[in-house]
Amino acid sequence: MVNYDVIVVGAGPAGSSTARYSTLGGAKTLLLDKKVNIGEPVRCGEFIPANSELQNFFSPAKEGIEELFNFPSNLITQKIEIVHLFSPTGKLYEFPLEGYTVERKWFDKYLVEEASKAGAIIKTGERVIRLEENRVVTEKETYETKVIIGADGPSSLVAHCTGLPLNDEYALCAQYVMDDLAIEPEVVEMYSGKIAPGAYAWIIPKGKDCANVGVGIRRRFAGQVSLRGLLEYFVDGFPYTRDKFLKGRIVSFVTGLVPTGGSFEQTVRNNTLLVGDAAGQVLPITGGGIPTAMLCGRIAGRVASRYILGECKLSDYEGLWRKELGKNFFSVWRRCKKFEWLLYSNFTLELFLKVLGKKGIEKLIKLK
Known part of the structure; x- marks a missing residue:
């Protein structure tokens, strides 16, 4: 032995x-x-946030970020500068977030x-x-x-x-890698509401016309809706994204779990x-x-x-x-659990995002 x-x-x-x-x-x-x-x-x-962002996310770990997240540049496929988060009705909330796709x-x-x-x-x-x-x-x-x-x-x-x-609680996720897309390569896009009950859908660029395109759901918000069906609708029929995928080609398909508890x-x-x-x-x-x-x-x-x-x-x-x-990590998690009932309805989620506004959404995502 x-x-x-x-x-x-x-x-x-x-x-x-x-x-x-x-x-x-x-x-x-x-x-x-x-x-x-x-x-x-x-x-x-x-997607990984840039070191400058991580130093703000996790301020107690600030001194050790550069050493830990020091990667060869050939592992990076695309630099990211901006996040576009869309409400259930398609209202855009835009804020800066530097990072990269690996x-x-x-x-x-x-x-x-x-x-x-x-x-x-x-x-x-x-x-x-x-x-x-x-x-x-x-x-x-x-x-x-x-x-x-x-x-x-x-x-x-x-x-x-x-x-x-x-x-004991997960988001079920399904993702295509797609190319020949009409996307903004420096922009990560997130879509909320019934397109991804309890979670969100995403377009994360991997190059000028290539991206990870996915949908996440949580069963207690989604019921028995088909995850693969939502992903197909996100690509083929969702009014806020379908033009981006008109010439798109699916390269691969994967599924996975993300802990949400x-x-x-x-x-x-x-x-x-x-x-x-x-x-x-x-x-x-x-x-x-x-x-x-x-x-x-x-x-x-x-x-x-x-x-x-x-x-x-x-x-x-x-x-x-x-x-x-850091304290903010746990504080944001507590707020997420407190207000997650809002995810049951497009109306309440829309109103919540409006109340938060661009700055409030940015602060939550950046653990501020």
């Missing part, structure tokens, strides 16, 4: 960041992923390579099937470890096996931590998960390695990741 100090399950941005910083801290670390090809299929809108399959591979360069052992195509106290059992091998970190997404097996909280009260139990989507650590409003996954992954890795050295308790992670994301 092979022994490791730390085993990280899941090699997305959360898991790769965790494994990297755990290893840099001196812990013998194994990173496992069930996928043979890391980052594929892509289940993400692929090629996620290469982005995830790059993060795994960074973990490997730091010294982490990477094993792909190896599915975890169960946990047994200090053991991680896969289809191929059994490993012994002191710390287990679940970075295995919204439906976390690690959480399920250890009695940690599970995500907020982060958990408990993310540590015994020798196990949760991080990223597995811990509900996603941005309110947009559901973006890459920045929070990497920030919390860095903390999880550092805590795990310090624990191995006898310098801290694993439970220290609870306070540290909350401090890193």
Whole structure:
């Protein structure tokens, strides 16, 4: 039986960041992923706010943003400058938001390579099937470890096996990659209302005429409406977007889940931590998960390695990741939960957006 100090399950941005910083801290670390090809299929809108924006989103983490979000330029497919948010009746709210779209399959591979360069052992195509106290059992091998970190997404097996909280509320998402579109390549577009009950629809440019085009829904707002049907209508019949897609060509189609219940009260139990989507650590409003996954992954890795050295308790992670994301992160999440009843009706949502206005919407999305 092979022994490791730390085993990280899941090699997305959360898991790769965790494994990297755990290893840099001196812990013998194994990173496992069930996928043979890391980052594929892509289940993400692929947008990341610029470092200058993230420093304002997460002010307690300001000093460490540049180091963590320092990527080769060839991973970036499109720079973004503006967000257009449309109300249910098509009223436009425009505000600046600098960022970029990444090629996620290469982005995830790059993060795994960074973990490997730091010294982490990477094993792909190896599915975890169960946990047994200090053991991680896969289809191929059994490993012994002191710390287990679940970075295995919204439906976390690690959480399920250890009695940690599970995500119980999701947005179901369907997305096309399309090209030959009539879009503004520097503008992310978001559409609210019955086109995406409980969530939003999006156009996230990946180039001058290529974009991720998707729809998210939450079942308690959407009933039994067809997710794929809404996406097809968004492309072919929705009055505010159909002209953009007249010559469009569908390149690929994916579906996925985004946690919408907020982060958990408990993310540590015994020798196990949760991080990223597995811990509900996603941005309110947009559901973006890459920045929070990497920030919390860095903390999880550092805590795990310090624990191995006898310098801290694993439970220290609870306070540290909350401090890193900052008070505004939780304040906006609370406001989202308080007012989400407005999403049941186009009328109430329209009125709410009007009351907020452009500045109010911008502040919510930017965690101000």
